[in-house]
Amino acid sequence: MILEVKNLKVSYNSHIAIENVSFKVKQGEYIALVGENGSGKSTLIKTIMGLKKPDSGEVNFDLDLSEVSYLAQTDLKGIDFPATSKEIIMTGCQKHGKLPFYTKKDKESFQEIVKELGIEELVNKRIGELSGGQKQRALLARSLIRNPKLIILDEPQTGLDIHITRDLYQILERLNREKKVTIIMATHDLDELENIKPRIITISKTIKYDGKFEEWKGM
Ligand code: ADP
Ligand code: MG
Numbered sequence: 001m002i003l004e005v006k007n008l009k010v011s012y013n014s015h016i017a018i019e020n021v022s023f024k025v026k027q028g029e030y031i032a033l034v035g036e037n038g039s040g041k042s043t044l045i046k047t048i049m050g051l052k053k054p055d056s057g058e059v060n061f062d063l064d065l066s067e068v069s070y071l072a073q074t075d076l077k078g079i080d081f082p083a084t085s086k087e088i089i090m091t092g093c094q095k096h097g098k099l100p101f102y103t104k105k106d107k108e109s110f111q112e113i114v115k116e117l118g119i120e121e122l123v124n125k126r127i128g129e130l131s132g133g134q135k136q137r138a139l140l141a142r143s144l145i146r147n148p149k150l151i152i153l154d155e156p157q158t159g160l161d162i163h164i165t166r167d168l169y170q171i172l173e174r175l176n177r178e179k180k181v182t183i184i185m186a187t188h189d190l191d192e193l194e195n196i197k198p199r200i201i202t203i204s205k206t207i208k209y210d211g212k213f214e215e216w217k218g219m
Helices: 041-048 085-093 104-116 132-144 162-179 191-195 213-217
Strands: 003-012 015-025 030-034 056-061 068-071 150-154 182-187 199-204 206-211
Touching (some): 015 041, 015 199, 015 206, 030 041, 030 162, 041 150, 041 182, 068 132, 085 104, 085 132, 104 132, 132 162, 150 162, 162 182, 162 191, 199 213, 206 213
Parallel strands (some): 030 182, 030 199, 068 150
Antiparallel strands (some): 003 056, 199 206
């Protein structure tokens, strides 16, 4: 087990966003966190990542936090910095509070991940020049450059068309299968899950279902 979420309750002022949320994650699992808008997916993910403090409950990692990557729910259109994709991807190597000095290993890792995601031709472009799908790949590269054991993605398909989404999911599926990267992905893009058949956790303030894809689909 690499992550345990125990009895989480999280609220905003007096509004309870999630409660009684518990589950365990094993190394190598692929989990889709499914729920309508406002069901608490982002709140749960932010709490797991320590960005939001729970009212009660616990989040326990059996991993070093440097082995966990988080891809936030973002409006890709809004991303436009005066930096190249390469510069942005490389910031994924940085430990908190350290200056951006990169080791030889970081640079090798960069080459490897860029090749793996097939984004060689866009690394020298300014991030703002890229299409939504290309930006999302650059952000994914940024979160993969540290070789995380666990990657948590919050609706990575937001704003992307169906083909780009499919490619993105395929990349994630391959990372999970070949590198045994554990994936937790919030989504409400149910059609695409068919190809992945992940463990499904549905949430609507609390967990409504946690189990196999096939069984969930049959319900
Ligand atoms: P999801 O990611 O599934 O769309 P969220 O976790 O964003 O759901 O939201 C869960 C609930 O918490 C919703 O009722 C939402 O309105 C509320 N909420 C989320 N973020 C905030 C916030 N920053 N302030 C107040 N309420 C929030
Ligand atoms: Mg959300």
